[in-house]
Amino acid sequence: MRILIIGGGMGGTILANNLARRLTAELKSGKARITMLSASDKHMYQPGLLYLAVGRITPDELYRDQASLLEPGIEFHVDPVTEFHLDKNEVLTHGGKTHAYDILVIATGSRMVPESIPGLAENCETFYTEETALKMFKRLRDFEGGRVVITVGVPHKCPMAPLEITFMLHDYFKDRGILDKVKLHYTYPIGRTHSLENVAKWATPEFDRLGITYETLFNMKEVDGKNKILKSEEGSEVPYDLLIAIPAHRGMEVIEKNGLGQNGWIPTHRHQLNMEGRTNVFVLGDTTNLPISKAGSTAHFEADTLGENIAAMVKMGTPVRDYDGKVFCFIEAGKDRATYAMFNYQNPPDPKAPTKAVHWFKMAYNKLYWVSARGLL
Amino acid sequence: MAERRIIDARGSFCPGPLMELIAGMKMASVGDELEVLSSDKGSASDVPEWIKKVGHELLGTREENGVWHIVVKKAK
Numbered sequence: 001m002r003i004l005i006i007g008g009g010m011g012g013t014i015l016a017n018n019l020a021r022r023l024t025a026e027l028k029s030g031k032a033r034i035t036m037l038s039a040s041d042k043h044m045y046q047p048g049l050l051y052l053a054v055g056r057i058t059p060d061e062l063y064r065d066q067a068s069l070l071e072p073g074i075e076f077h078v079d080p081v082t083e084f085h086l087d088k089n090e091v092l093t094h095g096g097k098t099h100a101y102d103i104l105v106i107a108t109g110s111r112m113v114p115e116s117i118p119g120l121a122e123n124c125e126t127f128y129t130e131e132t133a134l135k136m137f138k139r140l141r142d143f144e145g146g147r148v149v150i151t152v153g154v155p156h157k158c159p160m161a162p163l164e165i166t167f168m169l170h171d172y173f174k175d176r177g178i179l180d181k182v183k184l185h186y187t188y189p190i191g192r193t194h195s196l197e198n199v200a201k202w203a204t205p206e207f208d209r210l211g212i213t214y215e216t217l218f219n220m221k222e223v224d225g226k227n228k229i230l231k232s233e234e235g236s237e238v239p240y241d242l243l244i245a246i247p248a249h250r251g252m253e254v255i256e257k258n259g260l261g262q263n264g265w266i267p268t269h270r271h272q273l274n275m276e277g278r279t280n281v282f283v284l285g286d287t288t289n290l291p292i293s294k295a296g297s298t299a300h301f302e303a304d305t306l307g308e309n310i311a312a313m314v315k316m317g318t319p320v321r322d323y324d325g326k327v328f329c330f331i332e333a334g335k336d337r338a339t340y341a342m343f344n345y346q347n348p349p350d351p352k353a354p355t356k357a358v359h360w361f362k363m364a365y366n367k368l369y370w371v372s373a374r375g376l377l
Numbered sequence: 378m379a380e381r382r383i384i385d386a387r388g389s390f391c392p393g394p395l396m397e398l399i400a401g402m403k404m405a406s407v408g409d410e411l412e413v414l415s416s417d418k419g420s421a422s423d424v425p426e427w428i429k430k431v432g433h434e435l436l437g438t439r440e441e442n443g444v445w446h447i448v449v450k451k452a453k
Contacts, residue, residue, distance in 0.1 A: 154392070154396050154399045154400050154403070155392060155396065155400045159391050159392060189396060189399055190393070190395045190396055190399075190423065190427065191395070191423055191426055191427065195390075195391045195392045195393045195396055196390055196391045196393075197419070217426070217427055217430050217431075219399060219431070233431050234430045234431050235430075248403070262404050263403070263404055270388075291384075291385065291386040291387075291388075291389035291392070291393075291394075291397045292389065292391070293391045293392065325388060327391065341391075343390050343391070345388035345389075346388065348390045349390065349391075
């Protein structure tokens with residue numbers, strides 16, 4: 001059974017390692033084979049970008065060599081896919097290789113597309129790549145005061161990022177001693193300060209307490225960089241001195257180019273995680289079209305389910321359980337306090353007040369992540 | 378006439394039905410109809426509130442077996 005995993009991010013890596021452990025005997029005997037194709041030889045811990053943007057970590061701390069994270073027995077190639085030929089059960093790569101498979105898992109992730117809003121890319125700071133996070137930190141260091149506007153596109157990965165960056169910015173300016181010269185203004189696309197109702201119930205009074213103003217039902221339409229005005233689809237105009245954006249996202253270009261899903265979101269079964277219309281193609285992580293958080297933990301829990309299922313398919317011909325929609329997200333509420341939201345398709349989250357203990361748990365997890373990526377935690 | 382796009386946001390706490398609709402609107406063309414399915418009764422007021430504010434058209438809302446169906450049309 002040839003298992004081909006496309007994507008070396010959190011979901012793909014956890015799945016590959018999970019499978020390699022479950023199928024040790026089958027890999028040895030040649031009954032199964034696990035191949036991973038990635039666009040990079042490095043694995044990035046994406047949640048670290050939040051800390052890079054406010055100068056709390058250095059870029060090298062974001063990365064490990066992908067090969068160092070993989071169990072022996074996994075064939076790993078830095079050779080991204082360019083074409084999917086699903087009817088023939090094969091893919092074609094940038095390097096000109098054809099990989100045939102019995103089971104395909106697509107875990108290619110998502111990317112920000114600030115260019116989708118006129119004037120945004122050239123007039124905002126953001127932190128969804130190493131380059132932009134570093135640029136944002138340098139801009140923050142030079143900022144001496146004024147109106148800082150945080151704006152959020154739909155959809156985006158990391159649902160807690162809008163709140164986290166706002167609280168981080170508050171503490172950053174406070175530590176620099178210029179909080180009294182800064183006006184923080186938060187905007188959000190729906191009618192409350194966060195998509196999760198219980199999180200918004202906690203966050204809104206926090207904003208009031210910290211003097212952070214906010215406007216909800218705000219979806220960016222365009223940025224007038226000359227006059228420094230952010231305009232919304234709903235008819236609002238917000239002046240800024242420094243614009244921090246969480247831009248809208250799409251799936252990877254290769255997914256769109258191959259017609260696998262509009263805007264790169266692949267139609268996926270919400271419990272079995274197979275691509276709609278395909279029994280031997282599975283999808284996990286950001287690139288599904290599921291109405292679920294685009295978060296690392298989502299990819300992690302989906303990978304856990306798929307690992308069990310694909311191993312069962314190899315050993316006894318059938319999957320064994322459903323993905324229940326589980327998501328777990330830390331919420332950093334500043335530089336030294338945090339809480340978390342845990343939920344699934346059936347049960348909403350109920351986050352408690354932020355504490356130092358949960359913040360230290362997150363700090364520990366920033367390091368323990370590498371153990372998760374190896375499929376051990 | 379294009380088929381009505383169904384946005385099945387049942388069991389979606391995050392990002393939730395309204396954000397799923399906003400994302401779906403980006404992929405739709407002017408004149409397209411979208412139907413949001415939600416297991417959250419808040420959607421029956423959240424969705425129309427945004428539709429009105431942004432200037433799209435609300436075609437109807439109904440509840441069936443604990444699922445709200447809200448049909449909208451992309452007007453611009």
